[in-house]
Amino acid sequence: MSHAPVISVRGEAVLEAPPEIARLSVHVRVQEGDRGTALDKLTAGNRRRLDLLASYGDAVERAETGDLSITPLVKYRRRDGDIRAYQGTIRTNVTVADFTVLGEPVVRLADMERTTVEGPHWALRHDSPVHTRAAEQAARAAVVARFHTTAPDLA
Template sequence: MSDAPLISVRGEAVLEVEPEIARLSVHVQSQENDRRAALDHLVERNQRCLDLVQSYGEAVEKLETGGLTITPVLKHRRREGDIRAYQGTVWIKIVISDFAVLGELVTRLGDLERTYVNGPDWALRPGSEVYGRAARQAAHEAVARARSYAEALGSRLTGLVELSDEGLYERRSFDQRARRGRPGGRARDRPPVRARPVAGERPARRPR
């Protein structure tokens, strides 16, 4: 093992870029006195929601439906068999790539009966080239910092001993608004949806 001194430094890069996608989380509910009626209404409302989202075609990059649950709602004393209603819930995850339709879609989803919308969450795609740019900038910063330290000690860099990528941290700046639909009602307070910058961060550690 070499006895040459080592310098361990950390490089970090944060890039502010326009978001590439917007994520929405939609919860659809039903509540009826009869279990079967609760299930039927939940399936109907879920399908209505899916049909609406799918009508936007290629503007929707991803559409995912989660598990469907029917839960008994007990009366206050919670005695066995003392059920006053059945509540159904299903969630839908939506990824939007065309922000031009986002505001309209959120509003129309919020108008659906017993449908609750959270979002949008602004983000980059998992394979975005922004992450690579951030990684390269972080590595360059680490090299420059190591070289500066070496010169301050009257030495110079001779090579790379180890490169450690501590992972990617995506910091989202997003405007999260909830749209709540009421039975027979319409969503209120619908400000325009605007994209916010997101930051891709990549730390890199370079021992010398």
């Protein structure tokens, strides 16, 4: 174990860069009297949306089905077994890499019945060189700030 002194500094950097990807969140919602029917409709609705996204080829980099929920809605909150319907939601997270076609799938998805589209949310890829540049600039700013605040006055 080393007993060398440790110096901790904080720095900040702001870079402007064009986005590399756009993220969407697509929600399909259903309400049915039967749990199985609700699940079937969710599955079918999600499949139609995934097929639509697949038709854009490489422009849609990723489409991942995520959260699924089925919730019973009760008639009266007094007794168990008084279920009037089942409400279900399924979410798909979408990453679009080609912005030239982004508008079309967003509009087509939003036009589908019982569908909500959130986004686009602009982002950089996790391995983007912009992240590295920002970290390097922040580290330089931290060292410069630390040096200027702690350097002895030589005059």
